[in-house]
Amino acid sequence: MSSSVVIQTSFLGDTILTTPLLAQLARRGAVDVVTTPAAASVLTGHPAVRSVIVYDKRGAHSGLFGLTTLAARLRAATYDAAYLAQGSLRSAALAFLARVPERVGFATSHGHWLYTTKVAYRDDLHHAARLLMLSRPNGREPTPEEIRPSLAPGSAEREVVDDLLRRAGVAAGEPLIALAPGSVWGTKRWPYYPELARMLSDAGRIVVVGGSDDTALAAEIRTAVPDAVDATGALPLLGSAELIRRCAVIVTNDSSPLHLASAVGTPTVAIFGPTVPNFGFGPLAPSNVVVGNDSLTCRPCHRHGPRRCPLTHFRCMRDLTAEVLAERARTLILTSDARA
Ligand code: SF4
Numbered sequence: 529m530s531s532s533v534v535i536q537t538s539f540l541g542d543t544i545l546t547t548p549l550l551a552q553l554a555r556r557g558a559v560d561v562v563t564t565p566a567a568a569s570v571l572t573g574h575p576a577v578r579s580v581i582v583y584d585k586r587g588a589h590s591g592l593f594g595l596t597t598l599a600a601r602l603r604a605a606t607y608d609a610a611y612l613a614q615g616s617l618r619s620a621a622l623a624f625l626a627r628v629p630e631r632v633g634f635a636t637s638h639g640h641w642l643y644t645t646k647v648a649y650r651d652d653l654h655h656a657a658r659l660l661m662l663s664r665p666n667g668r669e670p671t672p673e674e675i676r677p678s679l680a681p682g683s684a685e686r687e688v689v690d691d692l693l694r695r696a697g698v699a700a701g702e703p704l705i706a707l708a709p710g711s712v713w714g715t716k717r718w719p720y721y722p723e724l725a726r727m728l729s730d731a732g733r734i735v736v737v738g739g740s741d742d743t744a745l746a747a748e749i750r751t752a753v754p755d756a757v758d759a760t761g762a763l764p765l766l767g768s769a770e771l772i773r774r775c776a777v778i779v780t781n782d783s784s785p786l787h788l789a790s791a792v793g794t795p796t797v798a799i800f801g802p803t804v805p806n807f808g809f810g811p812l813a814p815s816n817v818v819v820g821n822d823s824l825t826c827r828p829c830h831r832h833g834p835r836r837c838p839l840t841h842f843r844c845m846r847d848l849t850a851e852v853l854a855e856r857a858r859t860l861i862l863t864s865d866a867r868a
Contacts, residue, residue, distance in 0.1 A: 529556065529558070530556050530608040531558040531605070531608055532559055532607055532608060533581075533602060533610050533623075534546060534549065534559060534562070534611045535561075535612055535619045535622060536562070536563050536613040536614050537563060537585065537614050537616070539567075540567045540765070540787070541784050541786070541787040541809065543567040544570065544679065544787040544791055545654075545677055546613050546659050547679065547791065548656050548659070548660045548678075549611065549613065549662060550576040551576045552660055554575070554577075557608075558578040559577055560577070560578050560579045560607075561581065563583065564585075565582050565587070567765075568580050569764055569766060570765040571679075572680075572766060573680040573682050576678075581602075583598060583622075599621075599625035599626045602626035602628070608628075608629065609629075609630040609632060610623035610631045610632070611662045611663070612631065612634070612662075613633075613659050615637025615638055615639060617638045618639075619639060620642040621639065623642070630644050630645065632645040632647060632665070634646070634658075635649060647661055648661075651808075654675055654808050654810065654812070655807075656675040656677060657669065657670050657675045657808075676790065676814075677791040677812060678791055679792060681766045681769050685763075685766045685767045686770060688770075689774070692757070692759060692763065702733050703733065703861075704733050704735050704771075704774055705731060705776060705779075705857070705861075706735050706736075706771070706775040706794070707721050707735070707780075708779070708781065708785035708786070709736065709746070709748075710741060710742035710781070711782070713832050713834075713835070714833070714836065715801055715802045715833040715835070715844075715845070716782050716783060716801055716802065716803065717745075717845075718799045718801065718845050718848060718853075720848075720849070721745065721748070722749050724853050724854055725749045725752050725753045725756055731776075731857075731861060732775075733755070733756070733757060735756070735759055736757065736759060736760055737759050737760065737768055737771060737772060737778075738759075738760040738768075738785065739760060739761055742760040742761070765788075768785070769792050772788050772789050772792055772794050773794060776795065777794065777797065777857050777860050777864070778794050778797070779797045779799070781799050781801075782798065782799070786798050786811055789813050793813055794813055795813060796811040796813040796860075797857050798810065798811045798816060799845075800819070801845040801848075802828055802830050802844050802845075803828050803830070803831070803832065803833055804828045815860055815863065815864045820844070821843060821848060827844050
């Protein structure tokens, strides 16, 4: 059996979309993952992962000393192969300094000249599929089932979610509707979540999910719907996954909760403003719908979403009404129920 290390130090969503690659590699042998302090906990208990190695590039592992210290730790593990799921020169240098004999990454990456195998970066594939192709450079394209991400919330996560819902007065069996109003990028935040919450509040208990940066957005929703549950900043990442897993539907921007929902199979309404799913980061839950303003010629205008709309009208988001989003969410709840 071989052993491999996957280096993924991008955003949380990228780490979640790396799990199909991890599952493929685990068939060949032990798999360790190098990832950021922020994303490490999401892989806890994942059946494809032997161990998670935190790369704190802005803290304990900053600078050349930090890099070489971590490289020495990886070298001691004598991996057969390293998969560079994130293309920085620093990640490539880490694998090189760790003397991993086979180093596989994308041909377009900054660190490509340190790789032993270069894989085409396929713009036409979902990012989960692109990453999975690192494990089979000249092989067939993966099936939709193969690229569905996965996470493994366990009993600890079930307990914290039970506790949060109990303290919020949610009755056992009460249907839950998740709203994820946040995003690191301002123009990826759809502005009408409070209105949407009001419209959907008769279909289930509204639950607002997100990080501690999203508490102000949750407060706006609770002003519109006072019995909405504010889970922003209240749960660890896998706890958020467990909470989303219990929801009948999630309405989310193009941000991390979309990928958490894909990993736990929650029906997903995904709102895309300045970005588009063709970038490779669309929803992968079995039941999903994408909402975006396809009539705008300015769209997409940015890989991640600009800080402000350069045309100032922000129609990619403002044209998407709460009525349309509510109708999509209700349809997904009904069709998912019918399938269950
Ligand atoms: S330029 Fe167009 S796509 Fe970009 S933020 Fe403005 S409205 Fe949205």
